Amino acid sequence: MHPLERLVNLVALLLETEAPLTFEQIREKLAEGYEHQDPSSAKRMFERDKEVLRDIGVPIEVVSTDAWDVEQGYTIDKDRYYLPEIAFTPEEISALFVAARSGGDASAEDAVRKLLSGTESGILAGLGGSGLGGDVETNLSQAAEAVAGQRRVRFGYRTSKGESSERSVDAFGLAIRGGHWYLVGHDQDRGQIRSFRLSRIAGEIVSAGEGSAPPEGFRAAAHVQAGPWGPGEPRTSATVAFGPDVAWWAANGVAGAEIGSTRPDGWVEVRVPWQPGESLAAWVLSFGPDAEAIEPSELRAEVLARLEALGAR
């Protein structure tokens, strides 16, 4: 008998049995599966099959079949086996498919496939074919697990400035910013809530026991800072003029930017959110001669100072 056939029969048998079955009873019923082996190798084969079923998530339960615990019986708990009914619309399933494929993560795709059976047929025809690709953040699942289970975790971390150290963190939440995931939690050694970009975590995120609950009103996003490649949180605003080819793109890349008047020379003034001491001078300079900081004067002065330093190099 093919191992696949034996496994399918075993699942069917244990799902449909009214009372838990002992190994001897299973062996008797699944005659061709386990019968033609000597008893000890048949038992070993059954143990391996049980492991396979557990690995793929089949909830096999072991219960005693008599009051004296002499014999153990096996069964599958239907309530834990079957996916609860969830009525998704075809649009919802399509959206989940796009999401699953955006990560290049096979287990997310497997999840959507399990959800398919309750969905109307006929409309999902366009879903076959290749995945959408994208990057795989391998430790995202580990981080999600840590947050879901409110665990304390350990991992190696390298800061954006290049300093590496071992961290011990109570996982509070996950935040995504600009396409990057961050684990936010209480850093045990620093005694503070910190955020850790997953792409800077080296190696595995290892569970180190139970963590603690986040403080009241905790929001993961509040602990994630803007990267140095864009302007930060809005407070006041600045005006920057851009060349005609560039203005639309510059305004498009900044949340809260407003396109203002067009000058006689075709240049366009754009108002962008800004706070003093922010990285806006660097951003303005990334447009080279196609951008000019207009106000405030301190921004203009900073751009000019940076240019003079570079020119004098």
Place this chain on the structure above:
Amino acid sequence: MPAEERHAPAKASERLRRLLVVVPYLVQHPGTPVDRAAGLFGLSDQDLLADLDLLFVSGLPPYGPGDLIDVDVQDGRIWISMADYFARPLRLSRSEALSLYVRGRALATVPGLEEAPALASALDKLAERLGPDALGELPERVDAAGGGPAVEVLGELRRAAAEHERVRVAYYAASGAETTEREIDPEEVFFAIGNWYVAAWDHRSGAERLFRADRIRSLEPAGASFEPRGLEGAGRPLYSPGRDDVAVTLRLAPGARWVAEYYETTRQLELDDGRLEVDLPAGRLEWIARVLLRLGMDAEVVTPALLKDRVRGLADVTRKRYG
């Protein structure tokens, strides 16, 4: 999944895992065409039929004709009966549930996504129906700290890709810091690392190009359709080395280290003074000169000398704007 893995014979455990997912779908959708089912579940037609062949001799004791699962494949369609116990799929494993949920929340942050309302309601249903057993504390503790830039043309672009329609776009190319008109054949639109990309045939350069969708300023049908060329498209690295690449070596002070994460590098070396030395292949020097203008004194060009001149020149030209 790489092609070579796909063709290796699958283990019984792997085949069982997919059968417990495919069979419920087929039980609930009688008469599903073989190719549709195979496509939905990411299998070849042959693999699916081979799995169904074994299913057909399985069932319940005493395994008489009336106890076996009935699998009927006729005219390329599949009917399964006598398998009521497989009419519903196996529950999501914890890791499946968590991966899907976080991917969904990530995609939901993308501005301009047509599926956003459907995605939001799907995620709510998942959280509600799967409950804390599968998702734990997660649904309450995932946050978006601002999505990326909105992509005005995303809907039209995805439609054009689906319908194989050539489009004319105005595109802001960072390499030349200019917006140019071109016709492209958009083959695949995908989302990666916080941005939408389109893999397309570019008629302007006569080559395959990867375009960032948010840099497309406007888009209109070019009045022609195209045959997909099977471009490498999604899944290929965002930077592909070219013959004309210039080897650029930079030294980055802490304030400029983000460059090593943001751009593809071929070598990274920690220096004793706390700086990071990187090799960063560049097809054109214009964009990298602008990056260096932004970095200011935090970055130093080691090679090529030409790039040093470029940066100094760019600083001078820009300086003139300020009188």
